[in-house]
Amino acid sequence: MSELAPSAAAPVARLIDAFHRLPGVGPKSAQRLTYHLIRMPRDEAEELASAIIGVKDRIVFCDTCMNISESVECAICRDLTRDRTRICIVEEPLDVLAVERARAFRGMYHVLHGVISPVNGIGPDDLKLKELLVRLADGTVTEVIIATNPNLEGEATAMYIQRLLSHLGVKVTALARGLPSGADLEYADDSTLAHAMESRAEVQSSNGTGGSGGGASPGLAN
Amino acid sequence: MVSSRPHTYSVEAVVVRASDFGEADRLVTLLTPFRGLVRAVARGARKPKSRLGGNVDLLRHIKASLAEGRSLHSVSQAESLTSLRGLHSGLEKMSTGLYMAEVAERFSVEGGPNPALFNQFVQMLQVLDEEPVNPLMARWFDMHVLRINGFLPAISDCVDCGSALEPKDHVFSPARGGLVCPECRATENDVLLPASMNTIKLLRHMARSRWDAVRPVDAGEEELRQAGRILREHMQFVLDRHVRSSAFMDEVTRWRPAGANSPSP
Ligand SMILES: [Zn+2]
Numbered sequence A: 001m002s003e004l005a006p007s008a009a010a011p012v013a014r015l016i017d018a019f020h021r022l023p024g025v026g027p028k029s030a031q032r033l034t035y036h037l038i039r040m041p042r043d044e045a046e047e048l049a050s051a052i053i054g055v056k057d058r059i060v061f062c063d064t065c066m067n068i069s070e071s072v073e074c075a076i077c078r079d080l081t082r083d084r085t086r087i088c089i090v091e092e093p094l095d096v097l098a099v100e101r102a103r104a105f106r107g108m109y110h111v112l113h114g115v116i117s118p119v120n121g122i123g124p125d126d127l128k129l130k131e132l133l134v135r136l137a138d139g140t141v142t143e144v145i146i147a148t149n150p151n152l153e154g155e156a157t158a159m160y161i162q163r164l165l166s167h168l169g170v171k172v173t174a175l176a177r178g179l180p181s182g183a184d185l186e187y188a189d190d191s192t193l194a195h196a197m198e199s200r201a202e203v204q205s206s207n208g209t210g211g212s213g214g215g216a217s218p219g220l221a222n
Numbered sequence B: 001m002v003s004s005r006p007h008t009y010s011v012e013a014v015v016v017r018a019s020d021f022g023e024a025d026r027l028v029t030l031l032t033p034f035r036g037l038v039r040a041v042a043r044g045a046r047k048p049k050s051r052l053g054g055n056v057d058l059l060r061h062i063k064a065s066l067a068e069g070r071s072l073h074s075v076s077q078a079e080s081l082t083s084l085r086g087l088h089s090g091l092e093k094m095s096t097g098l099y100m101a102e103v104a105e106r107f108s109v110e111g112g113p114n115p116a117l118f119n120q121f122v123q124m125l126q127v128l129d130e131e132p133v134n135p136l137m138a139r140w141f142d143m144h145v146l147r148i149n150g151f152l153p154a155i156s157d158c159v160d161c162g163s164a165l166e167p168k169d170h171v172f173s174p175a176r177g178g179l180v181c182p183e184c185r186a187t188e189n190d191v192l193l194p195a196s197m198n199t200i201k202l203l204r205h206m207a208r209s210r211w212d213a214v215r216p217v218d219a220g221e222e223e224l225r226q227a228g229r230i231l232r233e234h235m236q237f238v239l240d241r242h243v244r245s246s247a248f249m250d251e252v253t254r255w256r257p258a259g260a261n262s263p264s265p
């Protein structure tokens, strides 16, 4: 792929290629990073390599919420003081940190590890939705708060989840629109995010005939 | 080779692809009438205070100012041309809009002007924005994107021998690009799709009509399914690839809300 690859030695080309596969790294950056590493002292390079292996060896997904964790149950899921009747659904682990920072939510989380992106071939089956349904099965959870990013794919994902859960009798809300569209949760300032959490509203997933909004669903907990 | 000041220019565009890029940027693909596809980075677009953010999201119809860069152009400004908020009112609309965006993108190239395709795409997004979802929208769009690009399926006469087709059920060959008469059917060992008389009528009507004349058509499920399959496989043959977003569109448009049609008939 990269312009230098044919003339560069095979190990160099291999590293350029590995960097190029990372999110947000284009061919030019991949080359820059590679040549930076070539000049790096050996002990620094070893430290970087062992940090990467350390993450792969010791960080797992929490069995329950799918957040990254050092054990099969993450610190949030272990915390008995948290509200187990509410689950906040986010796209990525970094979004958990953002919502935690805003200190407006004391419930549980569920990390989807992505967002529905039809053009990129990412559909509902590629998200951690089956794991979410398992968590909702016993009726403990009464409200699901969808905190996907305020862009079209985030909205589509929110509506999809609303539909998926519509027959379960769980209240499905989404963060209020105080978040400007196009923005990332990760970069929202704490007060905006806290406000969006407080003024969350129920999600509608279809236009026109709509109106159902879960009204007919049996066994609504409150 | 490198000029001292970046050249800037402004385009009308629809965002057909967008992904996260770098720290807080978005990498977008714009479909434009006279420059085809333009890839550009919208710097800082994911930051809540960005003035670009909302306007460089998928399916936005915008006027964008672009600055030429060494490898990538960048979006310096973006203002909304048509609001298209109605597209966000439901999954059917969003998924159909995304499907059309992918089809329009697949038939476009960087630097290749195609104003007819662009105008039809914007027109259909506006229809989708304003009207209730209709399964014929995507099919009519397929048909006319094919027509604009010179790939209209042969549906009036036999694609092989040119003989007139009797008004009855026939078959469609994606490899040959059209309907085949009974005599030509067995000349090649290719995949043949069923095309009932009503399906053929529907295809012909869509091919020669404006959307206004197709909207009121009440197509049966069988015709919709056959016409959808014919257009999809014909398009796949032309593009030599699958349109990925059709799966999600098909899933959500076929979905019967679990609560809505439960026990009582
Ligand atoms: Zn957990």
Ligand SMILES: [Zn+2]
Pocket (backbone or CB within 6 Å): B158, B159, B160, B161, B162, B163, B180, B181, B182, B183, B184, B185
């Ligand atoms: Zn023939």
